[in-house]
Amino acid sequence: MKAVVMTEERKLEARDDYSSPAPEGWAVVDVKAAGVCGSELHFLDGMVPAPFADFVLGHEIAGVVAAAPAGSKVEAGDRVAVYNFVGCGQCRWCRTGHESICVEPRAQLGWTANGGFAEQVAAPPANLIKLPDSVSFEAAAVLACSGMTAVHAVRLAGAELGQTAIVDGVGGVGLMVIQVLAEAGLRVFAVADAESRVALAEEAGAAEVIVLPGGEGYDGLPDRVKALNDGAGADYFFELVGTEASMRGGIRSLGRRGAAVLVGYTEDELKIHPIDLILSEARVLSSVAASRHDLETAIALAGEGKLSVAIDTAYPLEEVDTAIARLRAREVNGRNVLVP
Numbered sequence: 001m002k003a004v005v006m007t008e009e010r011k012l013e014a015r016d017d018y019s020s021p022a023p024e025g026w027a028v029v030d031v032k033a034a035g036v037c038g039s040e041l042h043f044l045d046g047m048v049p050a051p052f053a054d055f056v057l058g059h060e061i062a063g064v065v066a067a068a069p070a071g072s073k074v075e076a077g078d079r080v081a082v083y084n085f086v087g088c089g090q091c092r093w094c095r096t097g098h099e100s101i102c103v104e105p106r107a108q109l110g111w112t113a114n115g116g117f118a119e120q121v122a123a124p125p126a127n128l129i130k131l132p133d134s135v136s137f138e139a140a141a142v143l144a145c146s147g148m149t150a151v152h153a154v155r156l157a158g159a160e161l162g163q164t165a166i167v168d169g170v171g172g173v174g175l176m177v178i179q180v181l182a183e184a185g186l187r188v189f190a191v192a193d194a195e196s197r198v199a200l201a202e203e204a205g206a207a208e209v210i211v212l213p214g215g216e217g218y219d220g221l222p223d224r225v226k227a228l229n230d231g232a233g234a235d236y237f238f239e240l241v242g243t244e245a246s247m248r249g250g251i252r253s254l255g256r257r258g259a260a261v262l263v264g265y266t267e268d269e270l271k272i273h274p275i276d277l278i279l280s281e282a283r284v285l286s287s288v289a290a291s292r293h294d295l296e297t298a299i300a301l302a303g304e305g306k307l308s309v310a311i312d313t314a315y316p317l318e319e320v321d322t323a324i325a326r327l328r329a330r331e332v333n334g335r336n337v338l339v340p
């Protein structure tokens with residue numbers, strides 16, 4: 001099959017005759033869309049090591065089932081999204097539906113096992129989630145990363161109807177978090193780094209958008225939040241920017257028993273005086289990836305038109321370098337996808 005592999009020299013190369021046999025008991029999916037995520041750059045830059053040479057990237061995958069073992073709940077021809085975590089199935093976390101924090105994961109497609117930058121991908125049949133007709137393959141691929149991540153973060157926070165949440169960052173995941181929170185009945189204050197992103201945040205469901213031009217001015221965030229919220233701090237601060245200043249400003253913007261939820265990866269350190277947490281009994285939570293059920297929820301919301309996904313451009317496999325270069329140059333609005 002055709003595939004784009006990452007060579008030992010960390011270059012992407014298109015191959016026409018790549019072979020990746022499916023493990024016993026797994027299904028095979030004809031890939032129709034694979035999202036090109038910021039995490040891909042971490043592999044290419046050597047920050048995340050490839051599991052083996054000529055490895056196939058791509059953890060945001062949707063397609064059509066080509067073959068599934070007898071007794072599966074999916075069959076050839078089904079349109080599906082691929083949940084990319086394959087847990088051990090034995091540990092406490094797998095047994096309670098939290099494969100993404102499995103202590104001995106079997107595989108993570110596009111991270112430790114071959115992913116979706118290819119004509120076909122193999123996955124356990126239980127990882128394939130059927131798509132409503134109204135959800136495109138391109139959208140489903142993106143839901144299988146940032147969409148499910150947003151649902152997971154909101155669930156993990158325990159967000160409830162009528163509460164107030166700050167969402168720091170109006171990028172791919174941030175716009176999803178805003179939509180999920182608004183749908184769950186929260187009042188959302190989005191924090192954007194440019195006026196040009198205000199309309200996007202409002203469309204996603206933000207009640208207010210606080211602009212901190214160039215990401216400067218987080219020291220003033222607590223006062224701006226209180227001015228919009230009857231003098232009270234927020235119940236949640238969803239962090240997708242992750243600078244030292246933004247994390248501190250966000251935590252100080254919380255009200256009594258508020259929670260900061262750290263979602264994006266960051267190189268910066270979290271530095272906060274414990275008094276900033278203690279006096280208001282505030283909490284710091286963190287959220288990584290998502291469960292299979294979170295992906296199911298994201299797909300259901302999208303199917304009902306309640307969660308929309310911005311796609312920038314769909315590229316054939318051979319043009320992966322263009323998709324990556326545009327991502328690196330921060331030129332992408334929404335997500336680029338590969339369509340093998």
Ligand SMILES: [Zn+2]
Binds near residue numbers: 059145
């Ligand atoms: Zn991703």
Ligand SMILES: [Zn+2]
Binds near residue numbers: 093104105
């Ligand atoms: Zn496990």
